[in-house]
Amino acid sequence: MEIKRSLLNVIILLSLIFVAQCSDEYNCVYTFFIKTGSIIKGGTDSKINLELWNKHGDGIRIKDIEKWGGLMGPRYDYFERGNVDLFSGRGPCLNGPVCAMKLISDGSGAYHGWYCDYVEVTTTGPHKGCAKQKFEVEQWLATDAAPYELTVERDYCPYNDVNKDRSPNLISISSS
Template sequence: MGLGRLHRPTVWFHLFILLSVTTIATRSDDCVYTAYIRTGSIIKGGTDSIISLTLCDANGKGIRIPNLEAWGGLMGTDYNYFERGNLDIFSGTGPCPTAPVCAMNLTSDGTGPNHGWYCNYVEITTTGPHLECSQTLFTVEQWLATDTSPYELTAIRDYCKPTRGF
C-alpha cells in the first residue's frame, strides 16, 4: 500500500507528458506553406513595398501572411526580394487547410521609393502530417501599383468552385 503512493506522482507526470504530446501533435498549425513568387522582367517591375498574401481553400480556411519577407523569406539576409526577374521563395507554418488552396489575395502596401510591382505568378505548395502535398499555380500577370493599369495594389485570384467567393 505504501509503495503505490510513492508511484502516484510518477503516474501523474507520465499522464501530463502524454497529454502534452497529444496536444502538440494535433495543433492546427502543423502545415507548411511554401510560396514561389516570380517578379516580371519588365523594366521597373520590382518593388520595395511590403507584400502580403492571403490563401484560402474552398471552405474559406487558410492563412493570412501580413509580410511575406518577415514571415518566411528563404533567400538570405542581404537578399533584395521582389526585384525584376526574381523568383523569390518563402516558407512557414500555418493552419492546415481542409482542401487544396484555391484562392489568393496578393497585396502591396504601396510604400517605398519603388512602389509599383509586376507579378508574373504565385505558386503555392502545402503539406502537413497525414495530408497529401497540394500545389496551386495562380497566374497573376498584373501590376500592383497606383500609377499603372489596373491601378490596384491587390490581385485576387479565386479558382475555387462558384459556391465560395473571396
C-alpha cells in the first residue's frame, strides 16, 4: 500500500512538473524597435520576418512581425520612410541573451524594397533580467538595390572553438 502511494505521489509530481514546463513555453516578452531609413522609397509593404539567436544557436523565428506583435494601431502603415515602429509579443525563453538576428522580407507588395536603419531587441521573462541588443543594419532589403538580397544578418555573438560553427536551432512562432 505504501509503495502504491509513493508511486502515485511520484506520478503526480512528474505531471505537475510537465504541466509547469508546458505553461512556461511562451513566458518571455520580446520587444522590437525597428527604424526604417529616411531614404527616398525606403519604406515597404512587404511582410517582414525576424529570427533571433543566442550564442549557442538557440533561437526563435517570428513570421510576419507586424501581425505577430505590431503595437502602432490597426490603421498604422508599418515600415514607412523615417518611422520607428514598435512590436512586442510573447515567445519561448532563450537560454542566454539575443546576440544575432536575421531580417527577412518576402518581397511582396507594391513597394517591395526596404531600407532598414536598425533593429533594437529587448527581452525579459520570469526570473530573468532584461537584455537589450541593438543591431545596426543600414542596408537595403531589395532585389533592385545593392546588395540585391531580401535578407540581412547581423551576428554580435562571442565565439570560441566550441560554438563558432553553431547551426541555428529555431522555434517558429506566429500570430494566432
